[in-house]
Amino acid sequence: MSEALVDALNPALFWEYRQVLLRGLAFNAYVFFSAATVALIVGLAAALLRVNRAWPFRWIGTLHVEVFRNAPDYIMVIWVHFVLPLLLGKLIGQRVEFSPFASAVIALGFVYSGYFAETFRAGIQSIPQGHLDAGRACGMAESTILWRIILPQVVRRMLPEAVNQFVSLFKATTIVSLIAVPDLMYQVSMVTQQEMRPLPLYTGAAVTYFAVIYVVAGSVRGLSERWRNKIYA
Amino acid sequence: MDAIPAIRVVDLRKNFGALEVLRGVSFDVHRGSVVSMIGASGSGKSTLLRCINRLETPSAGEVFIDGEPMGGPVTANGERKERPLSDINRMRRDLGMVFQQFNLWPHMTVIGNVIEAPLRVRRMKRKAAIALAEECLARVHLSEKGTEYPARLSGGQMQRVAIARALAMQPKAMLFDEPTSSLDPELTDEVLTVMRELAADGTTMIVVTHEMAFARDASDRVLFLHNGQIEEEGPPDQVFGAPKSERCRQFLSKKLQ
Numbered sequence: 321m322s323e324a325l326v327d328a329l330n331p332a333l334f335w336e337y338r339q340v341l342l343r344g345l346a347f348n349a350y351v352f353f354s355a356a357t358v359a360l361i362v363g364l365a366a367a368l369l370r371v372n373r374a375w376p377f378r379w380i381g382t383l384h385v386e387v388f389r390n391a392p393d394y395i396m397v398i399w400v401h402f403v404l405p406l407l408l409g410k411l412i413g414q415r416v417e418f419s420p421f422a423s424a425v426i427a428l429g430f431v432y433s434g435y436f437a438e439t440f441r442a443g444i445q446s447i448p449q450g451h452l453d454a455g456r457a458c459g460m461a462e463s464t465i466l467w468r469i470i471l472p473q474v475v476r477r478m479l480p481e482a483v484n485q486f487v488s489l490f491k492a493t494t495i496v497s498l499i500a501v502p503d504l505m506y507q508v509s510m511v512t513q514q515e516m517r518p519l520p521l522y523t524g525a526a527v528t529y530f531a532v533i534y535v536v537a538g539s540v541r542g543l544s545e546r547w548r549n550k551i552y553a
Numbered sequence: 554m555d556a557i558p559a560i561r562v563v564d565l566r567k568n569f570g571a572l573e574v575l576r577g578v579s580f581d582v583h584r585g586s587v588v589s590m591i592g593a594s595g596s597g598k599s600t601l602l603r604c605i606n607r608l609e610t611p612s613a614g615e616v617f618i619d620g621e622p623m624g625g626p627v628t629a630n631g632e633r634k635e636r637p638l639s640d641i642n643r644m645r646r647d648l649g650m651v652f653q654q655f656n657l658w659p660h661m662t663v664i665g666n667v668i669e670a671p672l673r674v675r676r677m678k679r680k681a682a683i684a685l686a687e688e689c690l691a692r693v694h695l696s697e698k699g700t701e702y703p704a705r706l707s708g709g710q711m712q713r714v715a716i717a718r719a720l721a722m723q724p725k726a727m728l729f730d731e732p733t734s735s736l737d738p739e740l741t742d743e744v745l746t747v748m749r750e751l752a753a754d755g756t757t758m759i760v761v762t763h764e765m766a767f768a769r770d771a772s773d774r775v776l777f778l779h780n781g782q783i784e785e786e787g788p789p790d791q792v793f794g795a796p797k798s799e800r801c802r803q804f805l806s807k808k809l810q
Binding site for chain 2: 459460468550
């Protein structure tokens with residue numbers, strides 16, 4: 321290997337800036353957990369609308385899923401940050417502004433709620449009717465059946481699919497640097513502008529994301545399999 | 554016999570669209586008695602059972618549990634108001650149900666299945682619910698299986714857990730919907746034995762079954778359903794020994810071959 325290449329790949333620079341970069345990664349995690357919470361709550365609500373007996377509810381749920389599942393993350397982040405405040409501002413006749421963090425969480429949360437809604441819906445519809453009948457026959461309220469019988473099974477069934485979606489969501493958090501959320505990519509860009517050495521910095525960022533996702537997703541998959549196997553012997 | 558039957562079914566009808574599944578069924582089940590319902594597939598037995606605890610809403614007619622109408626009381630101007638679901642849920646507590654497909658909740662252990670309704674519906678304390686569940690599991694001879702998950706049980710064991718789960722609500726009556734029909738023949742006996750013991754203990758039971766021996770020896774009354782109506786009814790000796798209806802005779806001769 322030529323000396324120039326070795327020098328270019330030298331990770332020392334990445335290490336030198338570790339604190340700032342780690343802080344950036346923490347921001348990714350922060351955006352990820354906040355957006356995942358939004359996505360799960362809104363996704364569950366949309367799924368419950370989609371399995372509702374009354375067609376207007378079903379229609380709203382389907383609209384939600386179609387709109388957000390088919391919207392690119394990138395455009396949604398830009399739209400929520402720059403366009404939505406303008407619209408809201410015109411609506412209430414006041415200046416509205418979202419912090420970059422809030423925009424990122426809303427945009428990614430809603431986009432991924434579309435995917436989670438479908439995963440929840442498939443899970444809910446896969447629960448045999450008999451399990452619900454057994455609950456009803458004991459005099460259980462519908463809400464008890466949802467929380468005690470349907471959702472615990474849905475969560476187990478949807479876990480493998482959900483882990484994939486969480487991975488996608490975590491990867492999607494890298495685009496929030498576009499609206500100046502100080503995440504890892506944002507910090508890398510800043511340092512690059514100073515040091516003028518993109519190769520070790522961007523490679524370091526890529527390796528960091530890969531390592532984090534590989535290790536975390538792998539352990540979650542392992543743990544969830546062990547938990548799921550108990551009931552599907 | 555007491556004046557108010559545990560379950561009274563009056564002129565019950567059920568349509569699914571144009572299909573008339575139940576065409577006016579009436580009968581009483583007295584406390585402590587066992588009523589078996591027999592008949593060909595599609596005669597309306599299961600639908601009738603599901604109408605009794607309102608898993609299906611009857612199209613017409615009424616079911617009385619201990620004299621209380623499930624469909625809601627008639628108002629002064631003669632109209633009948635449908636009960637709110639919470640009311641129906643309260644009445645359902647008094648009717649334990651056992652299904653053909655067991656319908657155990659697979660994410661809960663055996664004991665978890667049995668204590669769930671006492672905890673969430675009867676609002677019992679966990680300790681008391683567990684003590685009750687252990688008692689119920691002992692009645693179905695499964696005391697040692699409390700910590701297993703349903704997936705690790707045989708069909709017969711699953712059905713016995715389902716019986717324990719229904720018993721744990723301390724119902725006034727038990728409804729059995731073909732409890733042995735999805736079991737291998739060698740596993741039906743363990744379930745039937747438990748059911749015979751319940752009957753001997755004075756449990757009020759309605760049993761939809763294809764087990765003619767059980768209907769004949771363990772029940773006080775047998776109903777033969779045909780096309781959504783009761784075609785023949787009486788004590789087992791009469792229905793099995795000297796059926797008045799030709800259809801019932803044919804059905805039994807095929808079954809008892």
